[in-house]
Amino acid sequence: MNRREPLIRKMTLDDLDDLYAYASVDGVGQMAGWKPHESKEESQKILDMFIGHKKTFALEYQGKVIGSLGIEQYNEDHFPEFADKKCRKIGYVLSKEYWGQGLMPEAVKEVIRYLFEEVGLDVIFCGHFLWNKQSQRVQEKCGFKHYAFDTYETKVDTTEEDEVNILTREDWQAESVVIRDYDAFDRNEIMNLYTSVGWTNYTDHPQMLEKAYMNSLCTLGAYTADNSLIGIIRAVGDGASILFIQDIIVLPEFQRRGIGTALLRAIISRYPDVYQTELMTDNTDKTIAFYKSLGFTPATEFGCLGFMKLNT
Numbered sequence: 104m105n106r107r108e109p110l111i112r113k114m115t116l117d118d119l120d121d122l123y124a125y126a127s128v129d130g131v132g133q134m135a136g137w138k139p140h141e142s143k144e145e146s147q148k149i150l151d152m153f154i155g156h157k158k159t160f161a162l163e164y165q166g167k168v169i170g171s172l173g174i175e176q177y178n179e180d181h182f183p184e185f186a187d188k189k190c191r192k193i194g195y196v197l198s199k200e201y202w203g204q205g206l207m208p209e210a211v212k213e214v215i216r217y218l219f220e221e222v223g224l225d226v227i228f229c230g231h232f233l234w235n236k237q238s239q240r241v242q243e244k245c246g247f248k249h250y251a252f253d254t255y256e257t258k259v260d261t262t263e264e265d266e267v268n269i270l271t272r273e274d275w276q277a278e279s280v281v282i283r284d285y286d287a288f289d290r291n292e293i294m295n296l297y298t299s300v301g302w303t304n305y306t307d308h309p310q311m312l313e314k315a316y317m318n319s320l321c322t323l324g325a326y327t328a329d330n331s332l333i334g335i336i337r338a339v340g341d342g343a344s345i346l347f348i349q350d351i352i353v354l355p356e357f358q359r360r361g362i363g364t365a366l367l368r369a370i371i372s373r374y375p376d377v378y379q380t381e382l383m384t385d386n387t388d389k390t391i392a393f394y395k396s397l398g399f400t401p402a403t404e405f406g407c408l409g410f411m412k413l414n415t
């Protein structure tokens with residue numbers, strides 16, 4: 104096989120020559136805390152360990168193995184606050200010949216997808232020595248965020264200053280959120296959203312909620328890569344003189360990641376010529392800051408006052 108695209112697969116005994124070829128080059132392993140392999144026998148031992156422990160993937164490209172990605176334990180002693188979460192750490196190395204083509208970020212993203220979607224992790228750790236700017240860039244490109252500075256005991260008995268980065272499942276999912284029309288009303292998923300933010304005036308009246316959805320002007324949903332609905336925005340009005348934002352909800356665990364802003368921008372962009380866009384919201388610092396950041400002005404500043412009559 105002579106694949107042109109990078110492929111993540113299990114290591115096999117046939118990979119010995121390729122492993123030795125990149126792991127024996129000076130200046131590669133040192134960046135990850137190990138010395139260049141001095142002989143094929145040494146590479147054979149490492150390969151046997153990779154295969155036996157089943158925690159290391161091969162990165163195959165153009166028909167040969169050019170690197171590896173390992174799934175390891177994170178330092179549980181240093182980070183006990185993650186004890187109730189399912190976490191692992193990713194490590195990686197790439198043949199020097201192939202640096203600078205974006206191959207490792209692509210491979211790491213694929214391993215991240217596997218770890219969140221198929222293994223069901225909550226958090227992925229990834230670290231780099233402070234001076235290893237190349238690895239720092241890989242982690243930035245893959246969405247990891249700074250968590251702590253730490254020390255790392257290398258395989259050659261030295262201690263390195265390490266930056267520890269993490270990627271949470273929610274941050275990863277939020278990165279890949281898409282917004283699209285919500286047109287097939289599903290009572291359970293909608294009730295789940297409204298319940299999550301405690302909007303009982305809707306959840307106590309599910310038939311009103313369903314009718315409201317049927318008669319709305321426009322409803323958009325925010326979906327994760329695995330197609331779960333994590334946010335909604337619903338507008339009523341005539342779409343010419345008035346667009347009234349009736350509901351906007353983002354599941355609490357996905358809030359503060361820009362999804363509410365994206366939903367609001369998306370619905371407004373559907374009606375670029377509408378005369379006035381209105382909404383009624385709780386009078387809290389959080390909501391005021393949110394709507395002001397999107398260009399809304401309190402009605403009182405237009406010399407207006409909102410009135411309401413509730414059918415209780």
Ligand SMILES: CC(C)(COP(=O)(O)OP(=O)(O)OC[C@H]1O[C@@H](n2cnc3c(N)ncnc32)[C@H](O)[C@@H]1OP(=O)(O)O)[C@@H](O)C(=O)NCCC(=O)NCCS
Nearest residue numbers: 134135195196197202203204205206207230231237238240
């Ligand atoms: C870290 C490593 C996997 C990066 O893989 P990669 O596929 O080259 O990653 P990228 O192509 O995205 O390049 C990352 C950064 O490396 C730097 N870089 C690229 N080509 C380079 C080269 N030939 N020499 C030195 N640095 C280079 C650039 O700063 C680049 O960032 P940019 O894209 O913003 O300019 C690779 O350098 C490597 O295997 N290093 C040795 C092992 C190691 O450090 N492992 C991680 C331990 S934490």
